Every structure is written in structure tokens, then in C-alpha cells.
Amino acid sequence: MSELWSERGRKRRSPLISVLDKMIVLDLAGTLVSVLSVIVVIIVSKRFIKILEKAIEGAVSSETLIHVLGLKMISAAIAFLPAALFMAVLMVVGRMYRDQEMAAVFSAGGSSGIIYRSLYVLVLPLMLISFALSFYTGPWAEATVKELMHEDEKSADIRGIAAGRFSEYQHGDLVFYVEDLTKDGIMHQVFVQHRQGNKVSIFNAESGNLENRPGGLYLVLDNGRRTQGAPGQADYIIEEFVEYAVRLEEKETVLNYDHESIATGKLLESTEVRDIAELQRRFSIPAGVFVLSLLAVPLAQTAPRGGVYGNVLVAFLIYFAYGNFIRVSHSWVVKGQIPVWFGAVWVHVLLMILALILLMRLFGWRYLKESLKGKLGL
Numbered sequence: 001m002s003e004l005w006s007e008r009g010r011k012r013r014s015p016l017i018s019v020l021d022k023m024i025v026l027d028l029a030g031t032l033v034s035v036l037s038v039i040v041v042i043i044v045s046k047r048f049i050k051i052l053e054k055a056i057e058g059a060v061s062s063e064t065l066i067h068v069l070g071l072k073m074i075s076a077a078i079a080f081l082p083a084a085l086f087m088a089v090l091m092v093v094g095r096m097y098r099d100q101e102m103a104a105v106f107s108a109g110g111s112s113g114i115i116y117r118s119l120y121v122l123v124l125p126l127m128l129i130s131f132a133l134s135f136y137t138g139p140w141a142e143a144t145v146k147e148l149m150h151e152d153e154k155s156a157d158i159r160g161i162a163a164g165r166f167s168e169y170q171h172g173d174l175v176f177y178v179e180d181l182t183k184d185g186i187m188h189q190v191f192v193q194h195r196q197g198n199k200v201s202i203f204n205a206e207s208g209n210l211e212n213r214p215g216g217l218y219l220v221l222d223n224g225r226r227t228q229g230a231p232g233q234a235d236y237i238i239e240e241f242v243e244y245a246v247r248l249e250e251k252e253t254v255l256n257y258d259h260e261s262i263a264t265g266k267l268l269e270s271t272e273v274r275d276i277a278e279l280q281r282r283f284s285i286p287a288g289v290f291v292l293s294l295l296a297v298p299l300a301q302t303a304p305r306g307g308v309y310g311n312v313l314v315a316f317l318i319y320f321a322y323g324n325f326i327r328v329s330h331s332w333v334v335k336g337q338i339p340v341w342f343g344a345v346w347v348h349v350l351l352m353i354l355a356l357i358l359l360m361r362l363f364g365w366r367y368l369k370e371s372l373k374g375k376l377g378l
Contacts, residue, residue: 020105024118028092035091036084040076047072064148071141071148078138081130082288083319089119089296090315097301115297123293127286134285135264142261185209190221194246201228203244211245218245273340277333280344284326291351292319298358322351 051068093115096102105114163181168174173196179189192203205224210217221244229236259267259278267275299315325347333343 018118020114021118021121024092024115025122028088028119028122031091032084032088035087036077036081039080039084040073043076043080044069044072047076064152067148068145071145074141075138075145078130078133078141078285081126081133082285082292083323085123085126085289086292086296086315086319087312089293090300090312093297093300116294119293119297123289127289130289131286134282138282139261139263143257143263146257146261190224192219192221192246198230199228200231201226201246203246205244213245216247218247220245273336274334276340277330277343280333280340281326281330283344284348287348288322288326291348291355292322295351295355295358298355298361318354322347325350 048069051065051072093102096105102115163178165177167176173194175193177191178187181187187208188206190203190205190208192201192205192208194201194203203221203224203226205221207223208219208221211220212218221241223242224244225238225240226244227236227238259274262275262278264279264282267279270276295318296315299318329338329343329347332338333340338346
């Protein structure tokens with residue numbers, strides 16, 4: 001009886017998360033953050049050049065530039081989360097093979113199932129997080145970028161004012177000349193020519209600045225003179241002012257959302273093939289987190305003296321093929337070349353089959369055959 005109680009006590013005291021689980025989870029989490037950070041910086045830097053060119057031209061403000069950079073980093077982190085996790089598992093498990101930690105686990109009666117249990121302590125919550133990010137946070141980030149760029153395009157004509165040169169806006173109807181421009185946006189010795197129909201207004205002011213007031217954006221001039229009239233006619237109006245505000249017309253632009261920025265709720269209500277294909281693309285991110293982590297464990301097997309990155313090239317080729325298959329599948333679904341239901345599953349099923357083959361190769365065909373016979377009682 002005492003032996004029975006002591007056995008029950010040992011079972012009760014066994015922790016839900018073991019020391020091995022904690023070690024692998026912490027190592028994997030740190031590696032994942034490092035790999036994902038590097039990938040995001042590289043991808044966003046490459047894509048951000050186009051937006052930076054618009055900022056230099058004055059089409060995007062510096063405030064919008066910072067917000068767009070942050071939102072693009074969110075979108076890139078979501079898109080490349082499966083790839084970063086794939087590489088992180090390869091590096092962590094590969095290092096365990098190289099340092100003979102896997103040999104110690106196996107000699108203590110462990111197996112690949114123990115490693116998978118430790119990995120999925122982190123991977124399963126990460127799947128849920130990636131699902132929320134892919135279906136809700138990602139579309140919100142893309143839609144916000146579109147809205148910010150749209151708002152900046154409205155006022156792009158009056159952005160980029162530089163001291164010491166003439167600048168034309170609103171198709172030549174508004175001409176600025178500023179002798180000096182301070183860092184806080186105050187213009188000194190301002191000349192403005194504003195054409196409205198057949199009348200032209202000439203402003204000379206000591207200073208001026210741009211202000212958002214009720215009704216729109218205004219150019220506020222201080223201590224100056226205004227001359228208005230029609231060219232070729234003698235009836236000019238000349239007046240002096242302490243403060244004069246000129247309303248600047250904003251460009252009429254159309255806000256167009258692409259499929260990546262459409263809310264998931266609207267896509268679920270739609271029956272269009274393109275919208276369904278976009279839902280499948282979003283689903284591929286949490287599915288990729290699961291399948292690629294499943295594949296990475298047998299792929300990370302290396303010899304004790306092998307390098308940590310022994311199978312990185314093979315892994316890169318597999319992920320490159322996987323990513324291309326996802327894009328090709330999306331294109332085939334949109335064009336109607338394959339059934340909609342087939343486009344959602346075939347790539348991930350193919351990857352799972354590959355993972356099972358590698359696992360069978362890892363354990364050995366004879367071991368699996370004998371294990372199967374023992375379970376079936378043959």
C-alpha cells in the first residue's frame with residue numbers, strides 16, 4: 001500500500017512542463033525573435049525604398065513615413081512568421097544534435113515525440129496568435145497604410161516647400177516663394193501667386209505658416225499686402241492686412257483597398273473566388289506555422305560533428321518551393337484552374353507527407369515495422 005501511495009505521489013509531483021520543455025522553449029523563443037527581426041529588417045528596408053522616394057518628392061510627410069514603417073514591419077512579421085519559425089527550429093534542434101544533447105535525450109528513454117512536445121508548448125500558442133494576426137491585425141495594418149497614404153496624397157501639392165526657390169502647386173494655380181523657412185514650419189518673406197478663374201491674387205507677407213482650421217487647410221500670412229485683379233484690366237484691388245488666410249484646395253483622390261487590406265468579415269460574406277482565395281492565403285500562415293515546425297525536426301538531424309547549418313540549404317529549397325506553391329495555388333484558384341477547396345489544402349498536405357517520410361527515415365523503417373507489428377499483435 002505504501003508503495004502505491006508513493007507511486008501516486010511521484011505522479012502527482014511530476015510537472016506539466018519539464019526542464020527540457022523550458023530549455024527548448026526559451027532557446028526557440030530567443031532564436032525566433034532574432035531570426036524574425038533580421039528577416040523583417042531586410043524585407044521592410046527593401047520595400048521601404050519606394051515609400052522613401054515619395055517622401056523625398058514631398059508626396060508623403062515625415063510623420064506618415066514613421067507610421068507606415070511601423071505598419072509595414074507588422075505586415076512583414078506576420079507574412080514571414082512561418083519562415084522564421086522554420087529556421088529557428090532548424091537551428092535549435094540542429095544545435096542539440098551537434099552538442100549531443102539529443103543523444104542524451106534518446107539515451108534517457110526520450111524520442112522525437114519528447115522534442116515535439118517541447119516545441120509545441122510554444123508552437124501551439126503561436127499558431128493561435130498567428131491566426132489572429134493574419135486574419136485581423138494584418139488587414140488592419142494594410143488598410144491603415146492605404147488610408148495614411150490617401151490622406152497624404154490630398155495635401156501633396158503644398159508639401160515640399162523649400163526656401164530660396166519658386167514652387168508650383170495645384171497645376172500652376174498656386175506659386176510659392178519663401179526666402180527663409182524655419183524648422184518649425186514658419187515661412188519668412190513670403191511671395192504667393194494664387195489664380196482663381198480669371199483673377200490673380202498676389203501676396204507679399206513678412207511671415208506665414210500652414211494651419212489646419214475648420215473647413216480645411218489654410219495658408220496663414222502675417223503683415224503683408226494683397227493685390228487682386230484680372231490681367232489686362234485696370235481695376236485692381238490693393239489692400240494691406242495683419243493676418244490673411246488662404247484656403248488651399250485638397251486633391252480629389254480615390255481610396256482603393258486591395259484584397260490584402262479588406263477586413264476578414266467582409267471576405268467571409270463574399271462569394272467571389274478572389275475573396276475566397278485571399279482567405280486561403282491568410283489561413284496559410286497559421287497552417288504554415290504548424291506544418292513547417294513539424295517538418296523542421298527530422299530535417300534538423302545532423303551528425304555530431306556536423307555544423308549547425310548542415311541542412312539549412314535543403315530547408316531553404318523546401319521553403320522556397322512551399323512559398324512558390326502557395327502563390328501559384330492562389331493564382332490557380334483565382335483563375336479557376338483548380339477547385340477552391342483543393343487550393344486550400346493541397347500544399348500543406350504535400351508538406352505533411354514529406355514530414356512523415358522524413359520522420360520514418362529518422363526512426364528507421366525496420367523499427368517502425370516492428371513497432372506496428374507489436375501494436376497490432378502480429
